[in-house]
Each structure stands twice: as structure tokens, then as C-alpha cells.
Amino acid sequence: xxxxxxxxxxxxxxxxxxxxxxxxxxxxxxxxxxxxxxxxxxxxxxxxxxxxxxxxxxxxxxxxxxxxxxxxxxxxxxxxxxxxxxxxxxxxxxxxxxxxxxxxxxxxxxxxxxxxxxxxxxxxxxxxxxxxxxxxxxxxxxxxxxxxxxxxxxxxxxxxxxxxxxxxxxxxxxxxxxxxxxxxxxxxxxxxxxxxxxxxxxxxxxxxxxxxxxxxxxxxxxxxxxxxxx
Amino acid sequence: xxxxxxxxxxxxxxxxxxxxxxxxxxxxxxxxxxxxxxxxxxxxxxxxxxxxxxxxxxxxxxxxxxxxxxxxxxxxxxxxxxxxxxxxxxxxxxxxxxxxxxxxxxxxxxxxxxxxxxxxxxxxxxxxxxxxxxxxxxxxxxxxxxxxxxxxxxxxxxxxxxxxxxxxxxxxxxxxxxxxxxxxxxxxxxxxxxxxxxxxxxxxxxxxxxxxxxxxxxxxxxxxxxxxxxxxxxxxxxxx
Ligand SMILES: Nc1ncnc2c1ncn2[C@@H]1O[C@H](COP(=O)(O)OP(=O)(O)OP(=O)(O)O)[C@@H](O)[C@H]1O
Ligand SMILES: [Mg+2]
Numbered sequence: 001x002x003x004x005x006x007x008x009x010x011x012x013x014x015x016x017x018x019x020x021x022x023x024x025x026x027x028x029x030x031x032x033x034x035x036x037x038x039x040x041x042x043x044x045x046x047x048x049x050x051x052x053x054x055x056x057x058x059x060x061x062x063x064x065x066x067x068x069x070x071x072x073x074x075x076x077x078x079x080x081x082x083x084x085x086x087x088x089x090x091x092x093x094x095x096x097x098x099x100x101x102x103x104x105x106x107x108x109x110x111x112x113x114x115x116x117x118x119x120x121x122x123x124x125x126x127x128x129x130x131x132x133x134x135x136x137x138x139x140x141x142x143x144x145x146x147x148x149x150x151x152x153x154x155x156x157x158x159x160x161x162x163x164x165x166x167x168x169x170x171x172x173x174x175x176x177x178x179x180x181x182x183x184x185x186x187x188x189x190x191x192x193x194x195x196x197x198x199x200x201x202x203x204x205x206x207x208x209x210x211x212x213x214x215x216x217x218x219x220x221x222x223x224x225x226x227x228x229x230x
Numbered sequence: 231x232x233x234x235x236x237x238x239x240x241x242x243x244x245x246x247x248x249x250x251x252x253x254x255x256x257x258x259x260x261x262x263x264x265x266x267x268x269x270x271x272x273x274x275x276x277x278x279x280x281x282x283x284x285x286x287x288x289x290x291x292x293x294x295x296x297x298x299x300x301x302x303x304x305x306x307x308x309x310x311x312x313x314x315x316x317x318x319x320x321x322x323x324x325x326x327x328x329x330x331x332x333x334x335x336x337x338x339x340x341x342x343x344x345x346x347x348x349x350x351x352x353x354x355x356x357x358x359x360x361x362x363x364x365x366x367x368x369x370x371x372x373x374x375x376x377x378x379x380x381x382x383x384x385x386x387x388x389x390x391x392x393x394x395x396x397x398x399x400x401x402x403x404x405x406x407x408x409x410x411x412x413x414x415x416x417x418x419x420x421x422x423x424x425x426x427x428x429x430x431x432x433x434x435x436x437x438x439x440x441x442x443x444x445x446x447x448x449x450x451x452x453x454x455x456x457x458x459x460x461x462x463x464x465x466x467x468x469x470x
Pocket of ligand 1: 266269
């Protein structure tokens with residue numbers, strides 16, 4: 001095997017890595033807001049909210065990401081939502097901004113369902129006495145959630161959220177099917193140009209592994225700190 | 231100030247409270263005793279609607295708190311509650327635990343809330359713990375702070391659910407002392423406890439609960455020295 005091609009094509013890989021990380025970062029960031037929203041709906045005592053939230057979570061978890069991304073990619077277009085093209089961003093992303101947004105939206109909606117379950121579990125793991133103490137002091141449900149429950153749930157949630165970030169980094173490779181220049185897409189390009197079917201894939205695999213492995217090590221350290229602290 | 235009329239509570243099929251009627255007067259210390267599972271905690275938790283009664287009415291300071299239109303958050307500010315497991319907020323310092331509700335709920339000025347908190351901490355001799363986190367404190371200290379946290383809202387009544395049951399024996403006294411002082415200052419209190427000495431010494435009235443009803447009530451002298459109900463006798467025979 002020859003890996004000399006790396007010398008010529010490493011900018012493709014770098015750009016791909018950058019986009020993969022950007023995608024995963026924003027997906028998890030928006031996923032957290034979506035997830036928080038739906039987890040609170042699922043924990044609400046109103047049946048309608050529970051049903052809506054469960055439907056969303058079950059649907060997302062029960063269908064392939066590949067199907068979701070096509071539905072969103074073509075669906076957004078069909079219902080007339082068009083993200084503005086921002087030419088200034090094109091050279092940075094190496095891809096159409098509108099396509100990039102479709103990728104982020106899909107990954108966020110997808111990740112949101114998993115994050116919703118992570119947050120729900122984290123909130124439910126907080127001792128019920130905490131909510132009771134807060135309410136007995138006159139706090140509203142909302143105030144108690146904001147100041148008492150969510151901060152404590154956060155500690156339970158953070159490690160799982162880090163894990164979700166790692167999962168999304170890997171899963172995001174699927175957005176290459178709609179032409180977003182992430183790491184996987186760049187790898188395909190290089191395979192095409194160089195006529196080498198195998199070697200670029202090995203490089204991509206190595207890069208994915210290095211990113212996820214170092215992240216999971218970093219998380220381990222962070223988690224230990226968290227447990228040692230207050 | 232607190233009137234309970236025909237209070238019933240069911241947990242699905244389990245009929246826990248079967249018609250409780252009583253009135254708690256301002257300044258009165260009411261002690262609730264009874265065997266495990268008789269519904270003491272459920273009764274106490276119904277008073278501030280932590281449990282929603284299945285039937286019956288509770289009137290606090292002239293307001294029917296069980297009424298559908300009522301916003302219970304308003305009355306809860308006037309009803310302090312102390313739990314068996316303390317339930318201090320573990321992610322906050324002692325001072326933050328005490329000032330949070332006055333600041334967020336009563337919209338009290340932060341500085342003012344701090345002054346009140348420190349003054350209250352001084353009274354229980356724990357002002358040096360203001361910056362500590364709950365887990366750095368002993369059980370007895372935590373429970374005294376939980377009491378102070380409730381007091382910081384300047385409640386009109388304090389509800390205690392077995393406040394000393396989770397404590398090591400050597401710490402029971404310090405918590406009971408705080409409660410005794412509170413009683414002396416004229417605080418209205420409803421106390422569920424197994425501390426018969428406390429009931430005798432501090433209680434104005436003792437309610438003996440059994441199987442979801444108040445089986446007997448009276449002043450401590452009557453209940454402890456000459457109980458009339460057979461079940462009261464049996465219960466006291468076991469615990470005294
Ligand atoms: N949330 C709940 N759901 C179902 N059953 C409950 C609930 N809370 C209490 N019970 C049941 O109601 C009954 C009365 O409980 P309660 O806690 O009021 O008793 P208690 O007199 O306080 O007992 P103890 O002295 O052990 O604290 C028990 O049989 C208990 O299992
Ligand atoms: Mg109890």
C-alpha cells in the first residue's frame with residue numbers, strides 16, 4: 001500500500017475533518033435545546049405533550065438517519081424552505097451553505113431525540129425530595145426546575161452528552177450522501193481522483209478513530225473530575 | 231389558622247386517609263404520633279398539597295387551598311416544611327440554600343436575604359458554615375439548616391415529618407432543641423415524630439393516628455398517662 005497521496009491531498013482531509021467537527025458540534029448543541037424541550041414535554045403531566053414528545057422520539061429512533069436526511073433535504077425544498085446561499089461561507093465550508101444547514105438540521109433533529117432521553121433520565125435520577133423541598137418553599141415548578149433540578153441533572157447528563165457527541169461524529173458521515181464535504185465525502189473524492197479504493201478509507205478510519213478515541217479519553221478525565229468535585 | 235375537613239387520600243386502591251378532621255390554632259404545637267403506615271406523612275404532606283387530597287377541604291388562613299382556582303405557591307411561602315431526609319440542595323452552599331427562595335420567590339433583595347440568613351444561622355450557632363456545602367456537614371447540622379431554610383421565608387406554620395429519624399442518636403438533641411426554641415417563640419407547628427419525650431414536653435395537643443383516622447387526641451398528659459383508646463394503649467405500650 002502506498003500512502004504518498006496524503007502529501008497531495010491532506011487539505012481535503014483537513015477540510016473534511018473541520019466540517020465533520022462543525023457538523024457534530026452544532027448538531028449536539030441544537031440537539032441539546034431540542035432534547036431539553038422534548039424531555040420536559042415528556043415529563044410534563046399533560047398527556048398531549050407526552051404523546052407528541054414520545055412520537056417524535058420513537059419516530060427518530062425507529063428510522064434510519066439516511067432516510068431522515070433525504071426526507072429533510074428534499075422535504076425542506078418541497079415545502080419551500082430555502083436557506084440563503086452565503087457565498088462568503090462557501091470557500092470556508094467547501095460546500096453550499098444551504099446544504100450544510102440541511103445536514104445540521106437533520107443531525108440536530110436526530111440527536112435531539114437521543115438527547116431528550118438522556119436528559120429525561122438525568123432529571124428522573126434527581127432525588128424526588130429535591131423537587132418537594134423546592135416546591136415546599138413556594139417555588140413554582142418552573143423555578144424549581146431551573147434552579148434545583150436541572151443543575152443537578154446536568155451532572156448526570158454531561159458524560160452521556162459527551163458520548164452522544166462521539167456518536168454524532170461517526171453518524172455524521174452519512175451527510176456525505178447529500179454532498180456535504182465532511183470527512184467521508186472528502187475521502188470519496190480522493191478515492192475517485194487517485195483510483196485508490198482502499199488507502200484513503202484507511203486514512204479516514206484512522207482520523208475518525210483518533211478524534212473519537214481522544215474525545216472519549218478526555219471525557220473520562222472530565223468525568224473523574226466531576227465525580228471528585230463537590 | 232389551618233382547618234382540615236373530612237380529608238381523604240387514596241393511592242389508586244389504597245385508602246390511606248379516611249376522613250381526617252382537625253383544626254390547628256395559631257401558636258399551637260400539634261404532635262402527630264402513630265404506627266408506621268398509619269398515614270402520618272400523607273396527612274402532613276396533604277397540608278401543603280405535596281399530596282393532593284382525593285376528597286375533603288383544607289383551609290389555611292381563610293383560604294381554601296384545595297380549591298381548584300387556588301395557587302398553592304402563595305400559601306407554601308407561609309408553610310415551612312422539614313423532611314426526614316433534610317433535602318438540602320447539594321449543589322448550593324448553605325447560604326445559597328437559605329437565600330434562594332426568599333430571593334427568587336419573594337423577590338427579596340439579595341443583601342437583605344443574606345442578612346436574614348446569617349442572623350438565622352447565628353441563632354443555631356452555624357454562621358461559620360455559611361460557605362459550606364451540605365455534604366460537608368453532619369446530619370444534625372444539615373437538618374438544623376433545613377429548618378433555618380424554611381424559616382427564612384418567615385412562615386406562619388412549620389410542618390415537620392420525622393425530622394430526627396434519619397439522625398445518629400447523638401445528633402437528635404441539637405435538632406430537637408432548635409424545635410423547642412421555635413415552639414417557645416410561639417411558632418405554630420405540626421410535628422410527626424417518634425420522639426415521645428418531645429411530644430410530652432413541647433406538644434400542646436397530640437393526635438394519635440391509626441389506619442387513616444385520628445383514633446384519639448388530647449393534651450399530652452391525657453394521651454400519655456391515661457389513653458382511652460385500646461389502640462393508643464397498645465401503641466404507647468410498645469414505644470414507651
Ligand atoms: N406515593 C405513594 N404511592 C402509593 N402508596 C403510598 C404513597 N405514599 C404513601 N403510600 C402508602 O400509604 C400508607 C401510609 O403511608 P405514610 O407514609 O403516610 O405512613 P406513615 O404513618 O408516615 O408511616 P411511617 O411512620 O413509616 O413514616 C402506606 O401504606 C404507604 O405505603
Ligand atoms: Mg412517615
